[in-house]
Amino acid sequence: MTRGLSTGDAAGLIEGELGSEGRAPSDLVTEDVWLAFLRFGRRRFAVADVPDADGLLFQYGTYAFDGPSTFTLDFTRQFEICDGDGDHDHYVQVHCELGYGPVPALEALGSFDSWFFHDAENDLDEWARGLTERAAWRTIRGLRPAGIRVYQEQV
Template sequence: MGLLQGELGSPAVADLVPGGVWFAFLRFGRRLFRVPDTPDADGLLFQYGTYAFDGPAAFTLDLARQFEVSDSDGEHDHYVQVHCELGFGLTPALEALGSFHSWFFHEAGADLEEWAQGLTERAAWTAIRRLKPTELRVYQERV
């Protein structure tokens, strides 16, 4: 989590722009780590939608990195996800975007830059990148 926070710096929420957060997340995503030799051991997730987790419904852009953790025998034990969530006030335009998610896995042989480019070419990204977030949450969880 500290590496992602280092890429983000310490901006005030008022100074955040989704494009800057996205580029910081991609810098974090380009770093390679020693992980188990399995197809889904190191993945990046781009997802958005309207959710009501801890209060009223809000539009959330969640950028996450998932790492597989093995036990002492080398067997899958759990995953750790490092999240960078941008929250936005709910508007009809954002609600109309619905929800979407896309995974990238380093071990799958796909190209990270092509995956990222494809996401930024989505019409939804055009709408999201122009907005000012109202919240930034960076956290880690075991899943």
């Protein structure tokens, strides 16, 4: 296991990053949340010493999970949890989910996802830059989400 923060503290840490500028979540635009997620993404956690044990996911699309279809942008951190023998047991995912009102330009973006894994010889800043250079980012970066939800789940 690599040294670092406890994965049990992850949801609280992303919430802390969201409030680090002293602004209410309702005052944040998409780019503010993204920058908070990247600060959170740079923190290292105590994870199993296996490939892809600590990953970041950027994904969006229009979905109808709990009601009418809505455009959702989801920043997720995923940790692999291993059993006492070092074998995969489950994943813990910490989501920072942004929901938007009905906006045709957002629905037209379709869906997209991209992963980054610490210790996979990738550069976090390069990954982030590639995402913010996408045409879709220009559409969503300055929008104020209708809601921001942080939650943790076992998958």
